[in-house]
Amino acid sequence: MKRSNAWHLRDIILLALIAIFCGVIFWVIGPLYNILTVALTPVGLGPAANDILMGVWCMAGPLAGIIFKRVGAAFLGEFLGSVVEMFLGGQWGASTMISGVVQGVASELGFTFTGYKNFNWLGLNMSVLTTTIITFAWDMARNGYASYHFGLLIALFIIRLISMWIFGGLLSKAITNLLDRTHLLQAQTR
Amino acid sequence: MNPTLKFLLAVLIALEISFTSVWVINVVLAALGLIVILWHRTPWKRVGLLLLVPLIPATALAVAMLMQGRGNNNVHFAIVLFTRIYAYVFVGSAATLTTPIQTLVMSLEQNAHVPSKFAYGFLGAFNLMPKIVSEVATIRAAGQMRGQVLHFWSPQLYFKAIIASLNWSENLAEAMTSHGFVEEAPRTHLTVITTSWWDWVLIIVPLLLLQVGLFAIPLP
Known part of the structure; x- marks a missing residue:
């Protein structure tokens, strides 16, 4: 099957909608991050909350990649x-965009390494691997x-990788398995 | 100030303080950001939240550094990390709270030459936000009626959201095309966003001052 690499209006809107949906779903768990951080701070492990939830924040990249x-x-x-x-009122303001670029490049690189042949x-x-390594380097x-x-350092890295x-990995794959069964994507993204 | 340049300035400042450790500069930046936010008459409740919420990650990072750090000047670095979070929050919010998303997207299209299909496609999707929030609530409620609790780790939740997105993106793209939107066609603009020499002064001078503060004057 020949794939087109051009982005059309419909794809852009679809991609933005999926990103927004993920954003809204994650926004619901925002308090979870604060609770986890507060719980872990007294033992000096506050940053671990960041690593535990990293997968949720960086999910949109790999998911969009395989869709x-x-x-x-x-x-x-x-x-x-x-x-x-x-x-949406994220507390970080424009600084969020830096994380967005870092995480975006990181998750894109994984697909680049396969020569955009394996999705x-x-x-x-x-x-998953490139996202973990690059976002971790950024947090360092x-x-x-x-x-x-x-x-x-090793413990935080392993938590983030998992x-x-x-x-x-797992959740994105499960979602696309469900989507594949509908055959809607083949018709949509030619 | 030109929206694109304003965001560029905020991002460059945030980037630079990520790699330098001068806490006095962080405090000055946070204070300047706060002044801009107050100047634009941000509601007090919002300002209060901006002051309180970052306290959690800032404290977490500082405490972790004090307890787990392996250097000799952990105390200094803990202060740097603590103030850095506040500098991020206030510099970043000084840009976002003073710019509506529409203005930023229009400026990115006109000044930064982002293709118009990306600018308008994104804007179209973004304006569906209220529908998206209610759709997530609907999906979860529909699941509960069948005794199915959908968590943020449930594939079904995302699956249903993506199916809805497929539907909406088709409709929205068709609606935009039927209103005369052509992807690569040249466009005229109702509001033209310009970049004056003053905008360049407003980005270059603060950046120069930042370099002086970070590298020329020995500050803690």
Whole structure:
């Protein structure tokens, strides 16, 4: 099957809608992050809340990647999601866009490494891996992870990888399995 | 100030303070952001939330650094992380709270030359926001009627949301096309957003001052 890489109005709207839907669903669990952080802070593990939920925030990228199966989908899905979050009243304001770009590039890279040929388990897992590594490197600078002692650093990385794999990997795959059964996507994204 | 340049400035500042550790600058930036926010008559409740909510991640990062850090000046770095969060929040909100999304998208289309199909496609989808919020509530309620609780980790929740998106995107794209929207066609604009020399001064001068504060003057 020959795939087109061009973005048309309908695809752009669909992608934005999916990103917004994800944003709204995540917005519902916003309090969860604060509760987790408060609970973990007294033992000095507050940042772990960030890693536990990272998969949920970075899900739109891999999901958009395997739904649209074309260049730029993962980046746009993740980035548009962050823009939506920014205007929904996310507390970070314009800084959200930086995270959006970092996460978007990170999840896109996974598909790039497969040469945009594999949009199945391999591509998805690559995307999960690149997202984990790059967002973690970013947090090492931005949130000062680089100064933690080594054991904690490894633990946080593993937590983030598992979270990414459950949401970006397993859940995205489960969603597309359901979608494949409807045969709606083949008709839509030619 | 030109919306595109305003966001660019906020993003560049946030990016630069992510890699530098001068807490005095963070405090100054947060204060300046707060002044801009207050100047635009942001409701007090909103300002209060902006002050309170970041306290959670800021404290978490600072406490973690004090307890788990391995350097010799953990205290200094904890203060840097704490103030950095506030600088992010206030600089970032100074941009978002003073710019409606429509203005930003229009400016991105006209000044940053983002293709109009992306600008209008995104805007169209964004304006469906109230429908999306109620659709999520409907999907969850429909699930509950059949004794099915849909959590944020349930594939069915996303599946149903995507099916709705497929439907709406088709309708919206058709509606826009029938109103005369052509993807690559040149467009004229009702409101033309310009970039004056003053806008460039407003982005270059603050950035220069930031470099002086970060690198020329030895601040803690």
